[in-house]
Amino acid sequence: MTVDGGYADFFGPQVPRTGDEGQTPTFALASAAYRDNEAKEILKANNEWHKSSVSEPKIALFRPNLGEAFSRAVIDRMLGSGRKPLIQSFGTQPQVVVEHALAAHRIRRERDNWLTAVMVLCGLLFLPGLLMWLLVFQIRTTIAKRPDKRAGALATTLLIAVGALAVLFLIRMPFGGFWGWYARAAVVAPVVGWYWARQICERTARDLRERWDSLLSGTSVGAKVPEAVPSSPGEKAAEELRQSLARLAAEQQSNSVFYAGPKGILGMGTRWGSWQLAEDLVTADPDREIHPFRSWDVIKAIQDRLRMLERGPLNTGGFPKPSIQHWIVTPIAENATEVARPEGTDVEAYRVKTHAIQEICNKQQFGAGDRHYLGVQWTLWDGQLVITMLITVTVLHETLRIEVTGHALGPVHSLFTTKPAAKEKEVQKSVKFWETRKVKLPLVDADEVVRLAARAPLTWYPPLLNWLGGTLTLPEPFGLRHAWADQPWRHRFMADDALRAATPVLRVVHAAAIKVLEENGVDTEKFGARSSFLSTAVQDASPRKADVYEA
Incomplete structure (x- = not known):
């Protein structure tokens, strides 16, 4: 995929094609854009290293739900002008997630346009009545949020009481004439607008929930983003969005990653194992030099041998075809909030060129600077598990060191894989009061209609809406996949797959390296002995925090 290609090159598939890697985490993350849970639900998905946050609303009526907050945050962070660099989402297709966030935002924008019209006709023209009803619902929302179990009943009682007073006010109007009729309309019009708005909200809620369910059911609902395809050269906004999506796709293909201390390599997961072979370079023939x-x-010899990992003497399935790539690893502080990708003539479309990689591999082995690693990566469990084995070779004085490290990125948090549940509650039966029955609740309740209608006019100016209602703050440095990933060690088979990959990779790496040493006249006796020892030790592999150094 190139940045400067035709439209078909940069605007990729809106839905992963059959056989593509990473469908499960991609769809799970994309489904968050269509959800109607409380925004604070996403805090349950925080992991040890990466934590998102939701700011408290200044006015509860303007608070966003999870889908609204997620879509807005993802769009701004991943497509916004002047955005910070992103971390690659291995095992996921971030462009698909962003396109679904755009599609969800578009659906809500159409709903908000209708709700704004309702607010003008039934609210703005009868402002005193609108303000009165909004104040009642604001007080009701504040009371309902209290932990006291009686708060919900008290909030409902308040609404009924105000409704009764409104009816009494209509019957016993204290004044007549034009203002009398206007006062009556000011009481009734917002209620009529509420019923109208409810129909609009329910229609949109059904659409959003169907898309949420379809994504998690594997039916691959498409994300419609027509505003991202310019129909003429003069459409500046569409062209900018197109270029932003192109940058996102190009950055996902970058071969530059970042090592953040105990957090491991961002996007690949923490380092759970490390095996090092280090011996002196001694000539095999005293009469000849090495x-x-x-x-x-x-490294090149190891790379050639790693390509053979999918082949074996027995027809037992074994390894699928791995992704083998050279990585440039940049160290950053553990608590760094942003990263800086390499720039200059040695970088093209976020990728470090081969000659620069070769130079870093041969020369930058000690002191400051980036380091080179050869990576072999498997995306398994339909994208839910990403196993990465990294190999680096260094030569200091007469000592050659070959280091193999294991990284594992687990599944996305279960919050993202939950399907929409029917809204219902249990109540006691009227006759058999010792038994209960389930009663279906409206898809959009009264409070939700008021919240959506109150927010709708302000969606035209997001900064004010964000200030009043609060926002979702994403963890930095941000990448869609690692921000909400669980550890794979709680899943027995995922843990087994990660641990089993270490032994064959280690043996292939050592065999390839020893062959190169032999071809160049190096005595490999000590290398072979050390390799045999590590080959025995790796069979008892167990995950640990290899990046946490304890004195």
Whole structure:
């Protein structure tokens, strides 16, 4: 995928095609854009290293729900002008998630346009009555949020009492003439507008919930984002959105990653294992010197052997085809809030060029600077598990060191894989009072209609709406996949897959390296002995926090 290609090149598939990797986490994350839960529900998905936050609303009526907050936050963070660099989402297709966030935002925008018209006709023209009803619902919402079990009943009683007073006011109007009729209309018009708005809200809520359910059921509902496809050269907004999506796709393909101390390599997960083979370079023939070679020569031999991992002497399934890539790893502080990708003539479309990679591999092995790693990566469990084994080769003085490290990124939090539940509650039966029955509740209740109608006019100016209602703050440095990933060790088979990958990779790496040493006249006896020892030790592999150094 290129940034400067035709429309078909940059505007990728809106839904992952059959056989594509990462469908489950992609759809799970995309479904968050259509959800109608409370925004604070997303805090349950926070993990040890990456924590999102939801700010408290200044006025409860203007608070966003989870779908609204998620869509707005993802769009602004991933497509906004002047945005910070993103972390790659391995095992996921972030462009699909962003397109669903845009589609959900578009559906809500159409709903809000209708609700704004309702607010003008039934609210703004009868402002005193609208303000009175909004004040009642604001007080009711505040009371209902209290932990006291009687708060809900008290809030409902308040609404009934105000309704009774409104009816009494209509019957015993204290004054007549034009203002009398206007006062009556000011009481009734917001109620009529509420019924009208309820129909609009229910229609949209059904659409959003169907998309939420379809994504998690695997029916692959498409994300319609016509505003991202310019129909003429003069459509500046569409062109900017197109370029933003192109940048997102290009950054996802970057070969530059960031190591953040105990957090591991961002996007790949924490380092759970490390095995090092380090021995002196001694000539095999005392009469001859070692033939000069470089770290890159060893790395290339290892890369060639890693391509054979999917083949074996027995037809047992075994490894699927891995992704093998050279990575440039940049160190950042553990609590860094942003990253800076490499720039300059050695970088093209967020990718470090091959000659620069080779130079880093051979020369930057000690002191400050980026480091080179060769990575072999598997995306398993339909994208829910990403296993990455990284190999680096260094030569200091007469010692050659080959280090293999294991990284594992687990499934997305279960919050994102929950399907929409029917809104219902249990009540006691009228006759058999010792038994209960389930009663279906409206898809959109009275409070929700008022909240959506109150927010609708302000959606035209998001900064004011965000200030009044609060926002979702994403964890930084931000990447869609690692921000809400669980550890794989709680899932027995995922843990087994991660641990089993270490032994064959380690043996292939050592065999390839020893062959290069032999070809260049190095005595490999000590290397072979050390390799045998590590080959035995790796069979008892167990996950640990390899990046937490304890004195």
